Amino acid sequence: MLIDVQNLSKSYASKPAAQNVSFSAKAGSIIGLLGSNGAGKSTIMRMLVGSLTPDAGQAFINGYDIVTQRRQAQHQLGYLPESALGFNNLSVREFLTFTAESRGFSEPQKRTLIDNVIDQLDLGDVRHKLLGTLSKGWRQRSWLGQALLHNPPVLILDEPTDGLDPNQKAQLREKLKYLGQTKTILMSTHILEEAENMCERLVVMRDSQLVADGPTAQFLDQNGRLESAIHALTATNTDQPAKTDNKAGS
Known part of the structure; x- marks a missing residue:
């Protein structure tokens, strides 16, 4: 497995941001990391790329431990942060x-x-x-x-199409699907059509915990459409449904 996450946990001032999260990803696959804002997606990604140190658990990028072999692990991945700015x-x-x-x-x-x-x-x-x-x-x-x-064999992409217009989204998605034929891509997204059309598997988080992990088709089969299944898994009293393209204001 090019990404192997084993019971990763992280807290901020005693508030859990990720609790015992485990999943893996093989070569040549695109994995969607889904969940409402604050669910823990960015925390998981930041631990994987080495900008946060886990409180507990382990993770490996192409066999390299993200803590004890951080430099080697970082050489195995490329990272696109959310709202990349600067320079x-x-x-x-x-x-x-x-x-x-x-x-x-x-x-x-x-x-x-x-x-x-x-x-x-x-x-x-x-x-x-x-x-x-x-x-x-x-x-x-x-x-x-x-x-x-x-x-690198692994790409970690935090909301890669957020804020793009429809044409820009379509162009970038095609690039990512092409790259996903040979690389392992872990991408977070709020756009469910994007997850449905691009991702082989989905990892779903709610309130800092992993609540589902499986083939994208599995979520379609359970509830007939992806939006219903993901909203049922991620919604809390204060959450809003995950966005679809026609609601994204793009």
Whole structure:
């Protein structure tokens, strides 16, 4: 398994953010991480990428422990944070160059990796434009480029299409589905059509706990449609239903 999560737990000021969460993901699959705001999705992702240390439990990225082998684990993954911002005064190519230098690649390696990512994500027309001048769709694609730069086997994507217009969403989804043929992708999303159309499996969280984990088809079969099943699993007295594209205001 390229992602193996075993009873991960994390609390903030004694308030649980993730409690004994366990799941795994094999190579060449897209896994959807679903749940209402505050359910613990981002906490799980931040622990997996090494920016948070678990209070308990273990997790492995391509066999490397995220705590005791953090650097090796981080080399196995690429991370797209939610609402990726910053580096507005760098061009797309400068941003990718900075990323490559941060990862310690040599000059010839940098050029090859950057050119590959620019071609792979069709960034050629914007490669010399400043990130701060780009639409959110192009910024997201540029940040996906930094996640892909070192060709990792695992991608962890936090709300990758949030805030994009319909055309931008469609384009990015197609890129991710193509990448998911060979890479393991763990992505959080509030858009249920996205989960239904892209994800092989769903991991569902509510109130810091995992409440369901299984093939996407399993959720469709249980309640006839994905929205009904996921809302039944995630809703609390204060929750709102997970978004669908026609309600997302995109």
